[in-house]
Amino acid sequence: MEKIRLGKTDLMVTKASFGALPIQRISREDAVKLVRRAYEAGINYFDTANAYTDSEEKLGEALHDVRQNVVISTKSAGKDKKTVQAHIEQSLRSLRTDYIDLFQFHNPAELPDINDPDGPFAAALEAKEKGYIRHIGITNHRLKVAHAAIDSGNFETLQFPFCYLATEKDLELVELCRQHDMGFIAMKGLSGGLLNNAEACYAFMRQHPTVVPIWGIQHEWELDQWLDLVKRDPRMTPELQAVIDHDRKELAGDFCRSCGYCLPCTVGIDIPQAARMAQLLRRSPYQPYMSDEWHAKMHKIEDCIHCDACRSRCPYGLDTPALLQKQLADYDAFYAAHHND
Numbered sequence: 301m302e303k304i305r306l307g308k309t310d311l312m313v314t315k316a317s318f319g320a321l322p323i324q325r326i327s328r329e330d331a332v333k334l335v336r337r338a339y340e341a342g343i344n345y346f347d348t349a350n351a352y353t354d355s356e357e358k359l360g361e362a363l364h365d366v367r368q369n370v371v372i373s374t375k376s377a378g379k380d381k382k383t384v385q386a387h388i389e390q391s392l393r394s395l396r397t398d399y400i401d402l403f404q405f406h407n408p409a410e411l412p413d414i415n416d417p418d419g420p421f422a423a424a425l426e427a428k429e430k431g432y433i434r435h436i437g438i439t440n441h442r443l444k445v446a447h448a449a450i451d452s453g454n455f456e457t458l459q460f461p462f463c464y465l466a467t468e469k470d471l472e473l474v475e476l477c478r479q480h481d482m483g484f485i486a487m488k489g490l491s492g493g494l495l496n497n498a499e500a501c502y503a504f505m506r507q508h509p510t511v512v513p514i515w516g517i518q519h520e521w522e523l524d525q526w527l528d529l530v531k532r533d534p535r536m537t538p539e540l541q542a543v544i545d546h547d548r549k550e551l552a553g554d555f556c557r558s559c560g561y562c563l564p565c566t567v568g569i570d571i572p573q574a575a576r577m578a579q580l581l582r583r584s585p586y587q588p589y590m591s592d593e594w595h596a597k598m599h600k601i602e603d604c605i606h607c608d609a610c611r612s613r614c615p616y617g618l619d620t621p622a623l624l625q626k627q628l629a630d631y632d633a634f635y636a637a638h639h640n641d
Contacts, residue, residue: 307483
């Protein structure tokens with residue numbers, strides 16, 4: 301399986317890598333089996349986070365005996381030295397390892413201050429000196445923070461949303477990382493599940509040789525899909541480009557990427573799903589969303605108190621309450637037409 305250098309870290313990672321957020325949703329037995337299959341098929345890079353409930357523990361169980369053959373990255377959203385130290389120590393225990401290949405600051409609203417002795421960066425530097433972590437990176441959803449991270453020179457990698465809906469500004473980030481020899485790790489390569497042509501997603505990523513996509517994998521069929529694409533290694537064709545052009549047109553403008561940073565909702569609305577319901581109804585099997593359960597979930601939108609907490613936290617600047625109202629109206633029209641199908 302093809303490997304590329306992850307920026308100045310000199311870590312050689314497989315171009316198709318394993319995003320371990322989804323394995324928190326499946327049993328330990330199934331997760332360990334899935335991760336081990338990925339490893340045995342040649343995938344050597346696995347990305348997780350302290351915040352992904354038991355994802356680290358499942359990776360640790362699956363990979364501890366082949367630790368020297370894999371690259372593992374994890375993350376902490378801690379805002380002070382003490383918290384980040386605790387997260388690193390917990391990650392080492394959960395992953396059943398003596399070191400973390402790549403430690404990432406998890407979507408901070410602003411860069412951690414490298415000169416603050418009590419700040420989160422101080423914890424990372426001390427852990428690196430002790431050999432607990434080998435490299436330091438950052439993840440984000442905000443262009444401003446991503447640019448600041450590149451300009452600072454303090455981070456060896458940037459993890460950022462990147463898929464074939466990428467804007468010119470997103471493409472500029474990839475190029476800037478290349479110029480700075482900074483690894484670019486692409487999250488949300490399927491745009492939170494809205495993109496349903498895996499071959500087009502793969503071919504797009506293939507056009508960017510310095511980008512390492514981490515595909516979120518939860519099911520055996522998803523792993524099989526990526527392994528088959530790696531084997532066939534499809535390049536961009538006019539047919540795949542037509543798929544991309546259609547999706548770019550259909551998903552242009554304001555749409556929810558399902559990053560989840562709007563949560564928790566004050567009144568319990570499932571914002572990441574509700575805010576992109578129109579797209580889900582038309583781009584995936586719609587029958588599950590015609591249930592009484594989902595009808596009730598969508599109508600939780602009527603309980604919105606317009607506190608604007610979700611809008612203030614959205615890294616994409618969406619007017620989330622207004623978007624939710626539009627989605628509810630669209631859902632009700634679709635429900636009236638299809639709920640008895």
